[in-house]
Amino acid sequence: MADVRDRTGHDDAPLSTAKDGERAQIVASELDGAKGDTLSGKTVTINRPRDELFAVWRDFSNLPKFLDNVISVEQLSDGRSHWTVRGPGERTVEWTSVVTQETPGELIAWTTEEGADVPNSGRIEFRDAPGGRGTWVTATVLYDPPASVVGKIVAKMFQREPAIQARRDLRRFKQFMETGEVATAARTRKQLDEENA
Amino acid sequence: MRALTWHGKHDVRVDTVDDPDILNPRDAILKITSTAICGSDLHLYDGYIPTMQAGDILGHEFMGEVVEIGRDSTLQKGQRVVVPFTIACGSCFHCSKHQYSACDNGLPADNQDIAQTLYGQPMSGLFGYSHMTGGYAGGQAEYVRVPFSDVGPIVIPDGIEDDKVLFLSDILPTGWQAAENAEIEPGDTVAVWGCGPVGLFSVQSAFLMGAERVIAIDHFPHRLELARKFGAETINFEETKTYEALMEMTGGIGPDACIDAVGLEAHGFFADNVWDQIKASTFLGTDRTHSIRQAILACRKGGRVSMPAVYGGFVDKFPLGAFMEKGLTLKTGQTHVQHYLPGLLNAIMEEKIDTTFLISHRLSLEQAPDGYKMFHDKQNEVTKVVLKPGLDLARVP
Numbered sequence: 001m002a003d004v005r006d007r008t009g010h011d012d013a014p015l016s017t018a019k020d021g022e023r024a025q026i027v028a029s030e031l032d033g034a035k036g037d038t039l040s041g042k043t044v045t046i047n048r049p050r051d052e053l054f055a056v057w058r059d060f061s062n063l064p065k066f067l068d069n070v071i072s073v074e075q076l077s078d079g080r081s082h083w084t085v086r087g088p089g090e091r092t093v094e095w096t097s098v099v100t101q102e103t104p105g106e107l108i109a110w111t112t113e114e115g116a117d118v119p120n121s122g123r124i125e126f127r128d129a130p131g132g133r134g135t136w137v138t139a140t141v142l143y144d145p146p147a148s149v150v151g152k153i154v155a156k157m158f159q160r161e162p163a164i165q166a167r168r169d170l171r172r173f174k175q176f177m178e179t180g181e182v183a184t185a186a187r188t189r190k191q192l193d194e195e196n197a
Numbered sequence: 198m199r200a201l202t203w204h205g206k207h208d209v210r211v212d213t214v215d216d217p218d219i220l221n222p223r224d225a226i227l228k229i230t231s232t233a234i235c236g237s238d239l240h241l242y243d244g245y246i247p248t249m250q251a252g253d254i255l256g257h258e259f260m261g262e263v264v265e266i267g268r269d270s271t272l273q274k275g276q277r278v279v280v281p282f283t284i285a286c287g288s289c290f291h292c293s294k295h296q297y298s299a300c301d302n303g304l305p306a307d308n309q310d311i312a313q314t315l316y317g318q319p320m321s322g323l324f325g326y327s328h329m330t331g332g333y334a335g336g337q338a339e340y341v342r343v344p345f346s347d348v349g350p351i352v353i354p355d356g357i358e359d360d361k362v363l364f365l366s367d368i369l370p371t372g373w374q375a376a377e378n379a380e381i382e383p384g385d386t387v388a389v390w391g392c393g394p395v396g397l398f399s400v401q402s403a404f405l406m407g408a409e410r411v412i413a414i415d416h417f418p419h420r421l422e423l424a425r426k427f428g429a430e431t432i433n434f435e436e437t438k439t440y441e442a443l444m445e446m447t448g449g450i451g452p453d454a455c456i457d458a459v460g461l462e463a464h465g466f467f468a469d470n471v472w473d474q475i476k477a478s479t480f481l482g483t484d485r486t487h488s489i490r491q492a493i494l495a496c497r498k499g500g501r502v503s504m505p506a507v508y509g510g511f512v513d514k515f516p517l518g519a520f521m522e523k524g525l526t527l528k529t530g531q532t533h534v535q536h537y538l539p540g541l542l543n544a545i546m547e548e549k550i551d552t553t554f555l556i557s558h559r560l561s562l563e564q565a566p567d568g569y570k571m572f573h574d575k576q577n578e579v580t581k582v583v584l585k586p587g588l589d590l591a592r593v594p
């Protein structure tokens with residue numbers, strides 16, 4: 001997946017915002033190393049320097065602090081890592097992921113290895129925001145939705161649908177980096193534990 | 198602890214619920230000493246605000262004593278603080294511009310979708326004001342958890358009683374921001390719709406900012422009387438044609454600046470209002486907006502309209518033509534409370550601003566449901582209800 005911007009030359013907007021979702025999917029799934037055909041992309045502006053954000057993200061063991069459904073990420077050798085993630089309903093799903101491209105301070109791209117419960121690939125990009133406003137962080141994820149249409153609806157009900165999740169996780173990353181904590185409206189420890197379960 | 202909880206339209210109760218805990222490093226827990234019922238709470242009471250859930254604890258105007266602090270709180274146990282109703286992080290782009298009510302990080306990530314869909318971008322969190330604004334428990338309770346306690350709360354020096362500073366939490370800065378948004382110039386005449394707490398503080402603030410005349414509009418004689426005490430001229434819209442009166446009272450020019458401090462529950466049998474009410478009672482669609490329409494129509498050419506009043510949804514028959522043709526400016530928004538606190542606390546200590554005139558009733562927390570009913574049914578006499586959880590203890594023999 002070398003580039004997620006539209007190369008067919010219609011305008012300058014990211015492919016993930018195309019009205020023609022089907023065209024976006026076809027273009028995206030033909031990209032190098034793509035796994036899955038549902039495209040989701042989101043950008044947030046984070047009021048912190050690019051290198052700091054990259055460093056925190058690149059240490060994958062940090063990710064469960066703000067990626068809501070990620071239970072654990074175990075770093076293996078050769079840029080590989082093993083992921084345990086909450087799936088629809090009570091299930092957990094697992095995969096081994098390999099970093100396919102890495103430019104310090106700018107970009108991490110990954111794809112899953114054979115046998116993943118939910119094959120996926122994506123990239124997280126860090127760019128200086130215009131006007132000295134910190135960093136633009138863009139997450140682009142291609143994935144196979146959990147099995148059937150029904151699976152996807154169930155997933156949505158449980159808010160485990162990757163597109164929704166990516167958007168919310170980026171907000172949590174922003175909160176974690178800008179404020180040092182992830183916002184919660186829980187009143188009691190018990191409520192917070194239930195939210196995180 | 199005991200807390201005032203929402204259960205539906207005109208149904209609030211005092212329930213026993215679990216005490217709050219410190220959950221994040223920047224949190225603090227307060228023991229509430231005073232907490233007020235706000236005009237905005239009436240919108241919840243009347244069922245106009247969506248995304249409320251049974252059992253939600255209300256209250257966004259409160260102060261108290263710090264009883265517990267998280268690792269990164271800058272407060273100290275025992276300090277008395279007033280808390281802004283807007284929950285803001287202090288470190289995002291908007292906070293750095295002092296646009297606290299637009300904070301990026303005040304809402305939990307999962308609660309941001311509703312506001313993002315409805316408004317385009319999520320706003321800051323608010324205490325005790327529906328799940329669209331975060332679902333945070335409010336302060337009409339014995340205790341409250343305060344996030345970002347190193348940024349929001351202002352410490353009150355010893356010797357200043359609660360009643361003088363409680364309104365720093367919302368309505369005083371709201372009235373002040375409303376007057377600031379009216380961009381008052383020397384010689385100006387400012388018209389203020391609504392003589393509730395927000396309108397009355399707008400009147401005071403407008404004079405402090407140099408307005409030559411303020412004309413206050415309401416239909417409650419007692420509230421108009423309070424406005425008159427601060428030097429305002431008044432219009433009772435039940436007896437007087439407001440637009441005609443404003444034009445006559447300004448020599449045919451119209452007020453230089455108009456402040457709408459009424460909001461989505463405008464009273465009165467005006468044709469547009471009745472239509473709005475029918476629609477508002479059926480779904481979150483059309484707010485009752487008589488006052489803002491009238492403000493735009495009356496405002497002088499090239500004048501300023503300031504709208505502290507809360508609207509939540511969409512409006513019909515917004516006089517966009519008048520607004521454009523006359524070249525008006527409209528400024529509005531939830532108040533950036535944190536920005537105004539130091540200055541307004543000073544103004545209170547120097548006795549430039551009086552806040553205690555407003556309080557008509559002091560009740561215990563257990564009496565809160567009566568307080569809501571009174572404030573709702575008898576707006577003429579009941580100008581502001583302050584709840585004192587301590588009064589409950591005092592009564593135990």
Ligand SMILES: NC(=O)c1ccc[n+]([C@@H]2O[C@H](COP(=O)([O-])OP(=O)(O)OC[C@H]3O[C@@H](n4cnc5c(N)ncnc54)[C@H](O)[C@@H]3O)[C@@H](O)[C@H]2O)c1
Binds near residue numbers: 235393464488
């Ligand atoms: N922007 C903010 O951050 C902020 C903060 C607090 C409150 N508010 C909003 O400000 C508004 C006023 O709050 P409040 O506490 O003073 O409320 P309130 O209900 O006590 O006062 C409103 C007043 O408006 C009067 N009124 C009703 N219809 C009118 C009309 N057609 N013309 C003139 N006056 C009319 C009422 O008689 C009443 O006295 C509410 O909408 C509230 O939600 C906004």
Ligand SMILES: [Zn+2]
Binds near residue numbers: 236238257258368
């Ligand atoms: Zn209020």
Ligand SMILES: [Zn+2]
Binds near residue numbers: 285290
């Ligand atoms: Zn902020």
